[in-house]
Amino acid sequence: MFLGHYGLSLASKRAAPRTSLGLLTLAANLADCVWPLLLLLGVEKLRLVPGLMAASDFDFESYPWSHSLLTGLGAGAVLGLLVYAWKRDLTGALVVAALVPSHWLLDFPFHRPDLPLWPGGPRVGLGLWNSVPVTLLLEAVLFLGGLWLYTRRTRPLDRVGSWALWAMVGFLLLIYGGSMFSPAPTDPSAIAWSSLTLWLFVPWTAWVDRHRALVEA
Secondary structure, eight states: OOHHHHHHHHHTTTTOTTSOHHHHHHHHTHHHHHHHHHHHTTSSEEEEEEEEETTEEEEEEEOTTTSOHHHHHHHHHHHHHHHHHHHOOHHHHHHHHHHHHHHHHHHTTTSOSOEESSTTSOEEOOOGGGOHHHHHHHHHHHHHHHHHHHHHHEEESSHHHHHHHHHHHHHHHHHHHHHHHSOOOSOHHHHHHHHGGGGGHHHHHHHHHHTEEEOOO
């Protein structure tokens, strides 16, 4: 799951209209933002196995901290409390707190049984990445559905609010298309370094959101 996480963050603007899209994006993708850092530090491990699954060559040997359900729940609670202390917005804090573990929940149908329930605990997954058509369909539904909800809930204040959004959408699609249909790097560290670009979407989505206004629900 990749695009679906961004779709969920876009859709969540309807539930938390006072919360920046940048913060919602960070919450929904915190696991994937932290993962490459832990991979580079040697805390977590990845192996590349061509043909492992139809839509993924990644053998996630160990990622107990970035991608376990328990750590997601804990990180969500901490981030939600920080948001509440900063903004005094209970709704926004609850949405942010829920978005962090939502990453695990959206990954669960796609991964093979490699997602830990807690560090060192049982690992689960339904393996939908074994079907490329199903993967593409579900990613498209989640991403385009979230984008539709966001554009219905907000309107551009200026040209930046329009073209910056669609440029971001295009860049996300380019990254996803490249990861799905181009040969994967053979070095896990190359995956980690390229994955650090995901941090770019946090300020990018915040910038987009500042140039868009809420539409009355």
